Amino acid sequence: MLHKAPTPHTNAIFKLNNVGFSIGSKALVQDCTFEVLQGSFMGLLGPNGAGKSSLLRLLYREKKPTAGSIEAFGMPLENWSRKGFAAKVGTVLQEKAQLAGLTIAQVAGLGLFPLSCAKQEEAERIREALELVELWDRRDENAGYLSGGEQQRLFFAQILALDPEVYVLDEPNNHLDIYFQIRLLDHIKAKGKTVIASFHDINLAARYCDSAVLMHESEMVAKGPLADVLSPERLKGVYRVDAEFANSAIAINAPVNQFAMR
Numbered sequence: 001m002l003h004k005a006p007t008p009h010t011n012a013i014f015k016l017n018n019v020g021f022s023i024g025s026k027a028l029v030q031d032c033t034f035e036v037l038q039g040s041f042m043g044l045l046g047p048n049g050a051g052k053s054s055l056l057r058l059l060y061r062e063k064k065p066t067a068g069s070i071e072a073f074g075m076p077l078e079n080w081s082r083k084g085f086a087a088k089v090g091t092v093l094q095e096k097a098q099l100a101g102l103t104i105a106q107v108a109g110l111g112l113f114p115l116s117c118a119k120q121e122e123a124e125r126i127r128e129a130l131e132l133v134e135l136w137d138r139r140d141e142n143a144g145y146l147s148g149g150e151q152q153r154l155f156f157a158q159i160l161a162l163d164p165e166v167y168v169l170d171e172p173n174n175h176l177d178i179y180f181q182i183r184l185l186d187h188i189k190a191k192g193k194t195v196i197a198s199f200h201d202i203n204l205a206a207r208y209c210d211s212a213v214l215m216h217e218s219e220m221v222a223k224g225p226l227a228d229v230l231s232p233e234r235l236k237g238v239y240r241v242d243a244e245f246a247n248s249a250i251a252i253n254a255p256v257n258q259f260a261m262r
């Protein structure tokens with residue numbers, strides 16, 4: 001459990017101070033204290049059910065913390081107007097909206113409302129984003145018929161059309177083939193924007209993240225450079241694998257028998 005006060009940074013985009021989120025008696029997030037610095041690409045790591053999506057939900061304001069506080073751009077998160085916040089912080093989420101009845105181009109433009117830009121600029125943003133995810137030629141098709149990976153590319157197009165200051169990505173590589181995983185995340189990384197993204201693939205995280213927060217059973221158990229966060233002890237205790245993370249890659253020997261660990 002980490003209870004240290006956050007060190008002051010003038011360029012912190014998000015500042016979390018002992019943040020917690022519970023539903024009834026169940027704690028989904030506990031004692032999270034860290035900062036997301038401007039221009040950093042931060043990975044949110046941890047096994048299934050660790051609390052990664054729940055924490056991201058607090059950052060993009062789908063839920064409110066039940067303990068602690070979050071600041072965004074130097075202001076309490078709850079003080080931001082919906083439109084002001086939506087212009088600065090974009091998301092690609094695990095849960096997918098219902099797309100049936102909307103065209104691919106319409107879905108790509110759904111995130112643009114906070115910009116209030118002219119129709120022509122809107123159209124250009126949508127075109128550029130759909131070309132990038134290679135769905136421009138299919139722009140008039142029903143988005144509801146897209147495959148899982150194609151839908152994920154469309155959600156990338158949505159955030160890329162907006163191109164916010166902060167990208168909040170919940171398992172961005174979900175459903176994507178290896179080409180699009182690399183193409184889309186390379187593109188976002190090259191922008192130099194602030195990114196906080198949850199990952200299951202540690203090697204993919206290593207390619208992009210300059211820092212990481214590791215969660216386990218709803219608590220933050222480590223933060224810092226990825227290589228420090230993913231020590232062999234933590235890989236064993238948190239991920240339950242006998243493995244070593246070195247030279248930006250993970251070498252897994254074997255899963256750890258949880259009964260043998262007790």
Ligand SMILES: Nc1ncnc2c1ncn2[C@@H]1O[C@H](COP(=O)(O)OP(=O)(O)OP(=O)(O)O)[C@@H](O)[C@H]1O
Pocket residue numbers: 023026028046047048049050051052053054055
């Ligand atoms: N509405 C809810 N009510 C009760 N428990 C919930 C609710 N939503 C999530 N949980 C539980 O909270 C825990 C954390 O879930 P969360 O989705 O944040 O984990 P995660 O780290 O993103 O997992 P994964 O890697 O499997 O996507 C899980 O045990 C989940 O079952």
